[in-house]
Amino acid sequence: xxxxxxxxxxxxxxxxxxxxxxxxxxxxxxxxxxxxxxxxxxxxxxxxxxxxxxxxxxxxxxxxxxxxxxxxxxxxxxxxxxxxxxxxxxxxxxxxxxxxxxxxxxxxxxxxxxxxxxxxxxxxxxxxxxxxxxxxxxxxxxxxxxxxxxxxxxxxxxxxxxxxxxxxxxxxxxxxxxxxxxxxxxxxxxxxxxxxxxxxxxxxxxxxxxxxxxxxxxxxxxxxxxxxxxxxxxxxxxxxxxxxxxxxxxxxxxxxxxxxxxxxxxxxxxxxxxxxxxxxxxxxxxx
Numbered sequence: 001x002x003x004x005x006x007x008x009x010x011x012x013x014x015x016x017x018x019x020x021x022x023x024x025x026x027x028x029x030x031x032x033x034x035x036x037x038x039x040x041x042x043x044x045x046x047x048x049x050x051x052x053x054x055x056x057x058x059x060x061x062x063x064x065x066x067x068x069x070x071x072x073x074x075x076x077x078x079x080x081x082x083x084x085x086x087x088x089x090x091x092x093x094x095x096x097x098x099x100x101x102x103x104x105x106x107x108x109x110x111x112x113x114x115x116x117x118x119x120x121x122x123x124x125x126x127x128x129x130x131x132x133x134x135x136x137x138x139x140x141x142x143x144x145x146x147x148x149x150x151x152x153x154x155x156x157x158x159x160x161x162x163x164x165x166x167x168x169x170x171x172x173x174x175x176x177x178x179x180x181x182x183x184x185x186x187x188x189x190x191x192x193x194x195x196x197x198x199x200x201x202x203x204x205x206x207x208x209x210x211x212x213x214x215x216x217x218x219x220x221x222x223x224x225x226x227x228x229x230x231x232x233x234x235x236x237x238x239x240x241x242x243x244x245x246x247x248x249x250x251x252x253x254x255x256x257x258x259x260x261x262x263x264x265x266x267x268x269x270x271x272x273x274x275x276x277x278x279x280x281x282x283x284x285x286x287x
Contacts, residue, residue, distance in 0.1 A: 036077035036245050037255050040269040041070040041225060043141055046124060046169055046232075047162040055120045055157055060099055061234035065165075066124045067274070068139065068174070069229040069239070070219075076248030078216030079130060079226040083186075084206025088242045088256045088264075091205040096235030098200060101125040105197035108183045108211075109134050109230070118154045123169060124232045126195055128204075130213035131226045132180035138220045139227030145172040181217040186210045202235070216246045238273040 046066040053060050071079050084090030092098075104116045105125035114135040116122055123134075133139030143166070150173045153159070159170060185192065187209035194201035219225040231237060240257040247253060253265060260266035 036074050036247060036253050037243070037265075037267060038072045038074060040241070040267075040272070041072050041141070042272055042274075043068040043070065043174075044165045045142070045174060045230065046158065047160055047165045048124075048234075049160040049162065052121060052157050052160065055155075058102055058121050060121055060124070060232075061096065064099060064124070064232055064234040065237070065274070066230060066232040067237055068227055069231075069241075070139075070141065070225040070227050071243060071245070072223065072225045073219070073245055075222075075224055077224065078218045078246045079213060079228065080216050080244045080246050080252060081210045081212035082128070082228055082241055082243050083210035083212075084208065084242065086207055087259065087261070089205060089207050089240060090242055091203060092229065092231055092237075092239045093203045093205075094231070094233040094235040094237050095202070096233055097202050098126045098194065098204075099124060099232035100195060100197050100200055102197055107192045107195045108132070109137075109139075110180055110183060111135075117151045117175075120153075120155050120157055123151065123153075123158060123173070125197075126231045126233075128183065128192070128195065128211050128229050129227050130181040130183045130211065131217040131219070131228075132183075133175050133227060133230070136177060136180065137175040138178040138180060139230075140174055140176050140219075140221055141223075141225065142167040142169065142172045142174045144221050144223065144225075145174055145176065147172055149175075149177070151175065176220050178220050181213040181215070184212050184214055186212065212244075236274055239271070241270040243270070 045068045048064040053062050101122050104122050106112045109127050109129050109132045112134045117134055131138050193199055194204050217226050242256045244252050244254050255265045255267040257270035
């Protein structure tokens with residue numbers, strides 16, 4: 001019997017076992033640092049054409065773009081809140097003004113009647129959300145949508161063929177039927193006035209408040225993407241966000257746009273600024 005060879009074999013087994021334990025510990029450590037947020041997706045939902053600016057009683061600026069902001073998370077994670085504090089300001093800004101629908105718009109899309117979605121420019125209203133896009137409808141990326149049940153604009157608007165927006169909402173509207181999460185607002189009553197249907201502003205800023213979903217909100221598709229805002233403007237659009245998401249096994253993770261401290265996680269994707277002009281203005285073939 002070769003005792004030397006046995007000792008070497010046991011040593012190699014021990015080394016492999018040790019490496020396995022270390023890798024497991026490293027993965028656990030990474031998970032504890034927060035890996036739930038994959039990215040922030042900014043979708044160009046719609047690019048207005050000249051005819052859209054003629055809607056009666058509704059003042060939409062030429063070349064307005066409707067942006068949708070999605071929180072993209074790993075499976076099992078849920079959106080809990082978007083917040084601003086004295087050390088981590090949250091803001092949506094534009095160099096011009098944000099568009100609010102004068103008749104049926106809402107601060108949150110939960111307030112927007114589904115029966116009115118096909119009227120004029122209601123689908124371009126600006127709002128904050130925890131997943132909803134209208135009464136009884138959750139928001140999803142247009143590329144994840146099928147073309148069944150697409151809202152038909154009965155007033156002849158929202159027919160733009162500008163390919164800067166990708167798939168037009170007249171083809172896939174980015175809506176899916178479902179139970180919409182309730183949005184709870186904390187200390188932002190004055191700030192959300194900017195999203196009121198009678199008021200248009202150029203900045204939504206929070207330094208001591210949040211909007212949230214108490215039970216947590218997960219995306220309605222396997223991609224687990226939650227729609228948290230929609231903003232329409234003809235100006236340069238930018239934002240700086242801070243969000244909190246829940247972990248599958250309990251607990252939460254906080255992600256900030258800058259100056260992370262303690263257990264906060266710095267995430268560069270929470271900062272965004274649009275291009276100054278629409279460089280891509282070709283036409284999409286009708287489908």
